Amino acid sequence: MKKMMMMCFAIILAFTGGCSMSDSQKNGNQEEAVKPKDMDPKDLPQVPAFQDKKTREYMASTKEVEPGYYLLESKLKGFTMLFPEDGEYDDYLSSLGKDEEIISFYSYNKKTNVSFNSSIQYYRNQSFVNDPKEMLEQVKEENGYKGNFEKIEGNDEDIYFASMKTRHDKVDIKNNETYSYIGYVKSKKYDYVGIQFTFDFTCLKSNKPCSLNVDDAKSKAKKIVKSITFLTNKE
Template sequence: MKKMMMMCFAIILAFTGGCSMSDSQKNGNQEEAVKPKDMDPKDLPQVSAFQDEKTREYMASTKEVEPGYYLLESKLKGFTMLFPEDGEYLSDYSTTDEENSESIGFQSYNKKTNILLDGQVSYYREATFIDDPETMLDQVSKENGYKGNYSLKKEKEKNVYSAFKKNKFNKNDRKYNFSFMYFGYIKSKKMSNLGIVYSFIISCKDDDQACSLDEKKAGALAEKMIDSITFLTDKREK
């Protein structure tokens, strides 16, 4: 598996607010009498997202948000995002300070398409640095060896900064000698000091199996994941 970026920043104080979920994610995050992590695995969907013990701790519901995708909810209840049914949590690429920052690493492999997705989403609240796009994009660029510009998508509750690059592996004997990398950061427009850094690497895994991955398909998959990231509302009293 290719190395995913790990970002380390100073985190301060306690979080006091957030943003609301999209309608589709609200529908996928209906309260259940028993959470997936507390259910018998035999009663859960027979897919990696629920059958892997570590991964199902992040699953908000057994209801599909859309075919092949369920809803992940961060343990700090800071954000939700789509999560592929064949995805698995990676402890080596995940960290939390149990209060104001959380990084979730995962890997998803679609055996039918031979497409591998490595993802990492890092959430920060009460972090002053997250409000400065210039500082954040400079740091993200350094972490990813990137010297280009970022696109900016302005949405109602967040600004999404995104960049893309195609990597070629040093192993020239590989049939699928490339990967597509999408990275950037998301700034909440509702709350100060609240944001997310993300990285998604998409590639063909097995040289012995057909793989039709191209920039268009990789971009569509990355966009789906990025667009699904939604800040949650913190209901704690200020």
């Protein structure tokens, strides 16, 4: 009898401990579910992506996906992608519609004197985005590009990627070139969904030394583009 009571007591303890564990995990999940935009800036990572009020509205989580990058989620909830920790949302060049969303952002590295500007144009429920040729003609026209695109095939997306260099009018100034990475991402999982992108890297201040590494810039652009994940093609 005594042995049986001890067994029952052990079972009760195990049950209580189990319930306490579940409550703790539940509370933890609830805390993680709070969006960065609803948190106190003091509790957020001390980087521009979270300390800038408008930028943190796009941040899906405070968890660093990989060194220097967090996860951005579009307001139409159409896609996610890596977002640099020093990036800041550009309200002037961005827009939000029913089936289109333009997310523009920029960053400036004082140490290298390199400026990074980006535009991500998301489309859904529009027939023209299903035709990569038509979209790439649009990319070419908007950027004055006449070359070809590298096609990168992913499991759920096809990426069309190209590089171009623009030399500005003031040829007597050093470091007056912009290196751009342009193209289009077509969803293979969803119809009528795609993203047109532009990434520009340039030496911002002509009177200061600049260490713009073209290979690093291209690698960064590809990293962000390859991280794009489409979520849905419906409202």
